[in-house]
Amino acid sequence: MTIHLHDTRQGRKVPFEPLHDGKVTMYLCGPTVYNYAHIGNARPAVVFDLLARVLRRRYELTFARNFTDVDDKINAASVETGKPIDEITAQYMTAYNDDMGALGVLPPDVEPRATQHIEDMVVMIGTLIESGNAYEAEGHVLFDVTSYEDYGALSKRDLREMIAGSRVEVAPYKKSAQDFVLWKPSTPELPGWESPWGRGRPGWHIECSAMAARHLGDTIDIHAGGQDLVFPHHENELAQSRCAHGGADFARYWVHNGFLSMDHEKMSKSLGNVVLVHDLIKAIPGEVIRLALLGAHYRQPLDWSDDTIKSARRMLDRLYGAVRGIKVTDSARTAAEPPEALVAALEDDINTPKALAEFFALSKTLNKAADSDERQELAAVMYAAGDLMGLLQIDPEEWFAGDVDGELSADDIEALIEKRNAARTAKDFATADAVRDQLAAAGIKIEDGAGGTSWRRGE
Ligand code: AMP
Ligand code: ZN
Numbered sequence: 001m002t003i004h005l006h007d008t009r010q011g012r013k014v015p016f017e018p019l020h021d022g023k024v025t026m027y028l029c030g031p032t033v034y035n036y037a038h039i040g041n042a043r044p045a046v047v048f049d050l051l052a053r054v055l056r057r058r059y060e061l062t063f064a065r066n067f068t069d070v071d072d073k074i075n076a077a078s079v080e081t082g083k084p085i086d087e088i089t090a091q092y093m094t095a096y097n098d099d100m101g102a103l104g105v106l107p108p109d110v111e112p113r114a115t116q117h118i119e120d121m122v123v124m125i126g127t128l129i130e131s132g133n134a135y136e137a138e139g140h141v142l143f144d145v146t147s148y149e150d151y152g153a154l155s156k157r158d159l160r161e162m163i164a165g166s167r168v169e170v171a172p173y174k175k176s177a178q179d180f181v182l183w184k185p186s187t188p189e190l191p192g193w194e195s196p197w198g199r200g201r202p203g204w205h206i207e208c209s210a211m212a213a214r215h216l217g218d219t220i221d222i223h224a225g226g227q228d229l230v231f232p233h234h235e236n237e238l239a240q241s242r243c244a245h246g247g248a249d250f251a252r253y254w255v256h257n258g259f260l261s262m263d264h265e266k267m268s269k270s271l272g273n274v275v276l277v278h279d280l281i282k283a284i285p286g287e288v289i290r291l292a293l294l295g296a297h298y299r300q301p302l303d304w305s306d307d308t309i310k311s312a313r314r315m316l317d318r319l320y321g322a323v324r325g326i327k328v329t330d331s332a333r334t335a336a337e338p339p340e341a342l343v344a345a346l347e348d349d350i351n352t353p354k355a356l357a358e359f360f361a362l363s364k365t366l367n368k369a370a371d372s373d374e375r376q377e378l379a380a381v382m383y384a385a386g387d388l389m390g391l392l393q394i395d396p397e398e399w400f401a402g403d404v405d406g407e408l409s410a411d412d413i414e415a416l417i418e419k420r421n422a423a424r425t426a427k428d429f430a431t432a433d434a435v436r437d438q439l440a441a442a443g444i445k446i447e448d449g450a451g452g453t454s455w456r457r458g459e
Contacts, residue, residue, distance in 0.1 A: 003058070003347045005222070006299060008230060008254040009154050013349050018221045019252060024059040025216040026052065027251070028108070029208055029225040029233065032068040033092035034077040036278040037099055039289070039304055040226075040260040040267045046290055046390075047257050047298040047350065048224045049105040053388055054346045064110040064215045066208060067093050070191055070201055085191060089115075099277040102286035103293070104390035112211040114202070118193045120210040121202045124244045125182045125195075133243040137173035139185035139198050145178045148239045154254060155231035180236050182206045205236035209250075213241065223251035227258055257298045263305050275304065283408060283442040285399075287391055288312045294352040294389070306441050313443045315356070316391070316399070319382070322363035324396040326379040336380035338388045346388070359385055402457060408442045417446060417453050 003016040018024045028048045031037055037045075045065075052063045069089040078085045097107070125141050128134035133147045145151045145159060152159045159178065166177035181203035186192030192199040202210075212220055218241070225234065234254065241250035259266070262273040280289060292312035296302040339362055345354035362385065366378040386392025402409070408416070416435050423431035439446055439455070446455045 001344060001347065003054070004349050005253050005255055006349050008256050011156070014253070016221075016253060018059060019219055022059055024055050024061045024222065025220040026055070026061065026063045026222040026224060027208070027212045027216055027220050028063070028065040029229055030065040030067050030111070031092075031096055032071045032073055033089045033096060034071070034074040035092060036276045037096055038267060039275045039277055039280065039293075042100065042103055042277050042289070043260050043293055043298075043302065044224065044226050044257050045100045045105050046103055046293045048255075049100075050294065050346070050352070050389065051222075051224070051255070051350055052106070052108070053390070054343075054350070057343070057388075062110065062216060063108040064112060064212065065108040066211050067096075067111060067113045068204065068207060069093070069113050069115050070207070071204060075190055095278060099281065102281045103277065103290045104286060104393060106390075110215045112215055114207040114211065115191075117207070117210050117214060118202065120214050121183075121206050122193075122195050124206060124210050124213070124240070125197075125202075127244045128182065128240060131243060133240070134182055135175065136197055139200065140171075140173060140181055141183040141197055142174060142179040143182055143236065143240055143243075145176055145180070145239065148243055150242075151178075151239050152235065154238050155235045157231065157235070180205060180232065182240070205233055206240060208233070209237045209241040209244070212237075212250075213245070218245040218248045218250075220251050222253045222255055224255045225257075227256045230254075230256055258296075258301045260293075260302045260304055262303070264303055267304070280441075283438060284309060284313075285316075287316055287393065290390055291316055291356075295356065297353055298350050306437070309441055310443060315360070319359065319363055319386070319392060320396045320399040322366045323379045323382050323392065324400065326375055328376060328379045328383055332376070332380045333383045333387070336377075336384040338385040339381060342385050343388070355389065359389070359391075408439075408444065413439065413444055413455055417455060420446075421453060 004013050005016050006013045026048070028044060031041060052061060055061045067089070074085055074088060077088055081088070125134060128143065129136065129141065134141055134143050152162070162178055163176055170177040183195060183197055183200050183202055183206075185198055185200045190201065192201050212223070223234065238250045242248065261267060262275065265271055265273055267274055277289070288309060289312070292304070292308045293302070295308065295312060339358055342355045342358040342362075345351040345358060348354070362378065362382060366375060366382060369375045369378055383392055416439055420432045420435040423429070423435065436446065443457055444455050446453055
């Protein structure tokens with residue numbers, strides 16, 4: 001069987017065939033680094049890390065995930081905090097890699113930073129002006145959407161309808177409302193680079209087009225990102241890349257993950273329901289979060305709640321429970337292959353619910369096996385499956401001892417219980433409830449009795 005992926009442009013699941021035999025290129029739009037990643041931002045990082053792992057079994061993969069380190073939101077964060085821009089971007093790039101690392105996300109092959117590719121962007125913009133696809137106006141350079149016939153093909157939008165429906169308060173220098181910025185002028189306080197159009201900075205879309213071309217070539221195999229990026233970000237990347245590269249296709253397959261919501265509400269700062277990975281991993285093992293993110297099919301919406309975390313923890317208890325006490329050497333682990341059915345599920349448009357079902361079926365077989373050689377063999381297969389999915393990465397004894405990064409220690413738990421009791425005595429019920437929720441999220445059950453508060457792990 002070949003790998004199948006759902007391609008947004010074709011609107012269906014299709015067999016995957018790379019441009020060059022045996023080699024695959026993949027680009028994932030990475031974070032804009034002005035704050036910590038929330039759990040929704042972690043979804044594409046985890047899902048496409050898994051796809052990268054699956055692709056690497058068959059192909060030589062070059063996987064690029066960028067950092068957007070020049071952006072108006074970063075400039076605003078700098079004004080707000082008084083910190084220099086470089087300090088902000090450096091802090092959050094490190095935090096992003098640490099946080100994603102805690103979720104088992106392996107470093108991509110290339111992590112290009114927008115600020116290190118300004119020259120590539122300037123060259124690409126120059127090409128677009130020369131080819132008649134872009135124009136200069138009042139220090140800006142804009143992409144002329146009417147110059148590209150297929151504009152809207154990815155997001156299934158009709159350009160004429162878009163133009164007709166657009167509101168009037170459009171920047172006066174734009175020919176069409178949909179024209180988007182490739183370059184814009186910077187004031188002296190803002191980051192800026194010299195260019196043929198004056199000192200300025202790039203628009204967001206051109207960053208990805210230039211970085212993808214520099215590291216992966218004019219035509220890449222897979223372009224990935226969250227569903228919200230289809231329009232306008234990916235539509236614009238596609239338009240400008242094709243026009244700058246003489247019509248060559250930009251990405252052969254477009255893969256987009258669905259959105260994560262929180263207790264059925266959109267995760268957003270204004271609703272105050274944003275859960276940062278940085279905070280979550282202080283109380284919950286990264287593997288629990290990873291499994292929770294992989295529990296739903298990547299294209300489906302995923303609702304995040306305490307139950308999502310609890311059920312992921314229970315699943316990992318089952319997987320770790322099956323291999324507990326069985327000695328598997330490193331060489332046996334690397335020699336073993338994950339079950340074919342599990343691999344087939346992942347190769348079928350990253351069907352993680354099916355792959356996990358296969359994983360549990362295997363753990364059941366292992367639980368029933370009596371022969372010690374057979375148990376060892378099955379455990380090695382379990383670990384091979386875990387290595388592919390980024391699970392079962394710690395020693396089962398450590399797992400059950402609760403001695404896992406992010407797992408609350410007994411001392412932590414008792415300190416939290418004390419904090420809760422103190423808050424209750426002070427009638428600060430908001431704090432008391434928040435502490436109880438934190439413990440619940442970490443899988444700690446507490447009971448108030450006559451002799452004080454007792455606690456235990458698990459259900
Ligand atoms: P941003 O830093 O906002 O550009 O987002 C980084 C990545 O996270 C992009 O691929 C977004 O599509 C994705 N993303 C943002 N919010 C969510 C969410 N709630 N659920 C799933 N993916 C998201
Ligand atoms: Zn992008």
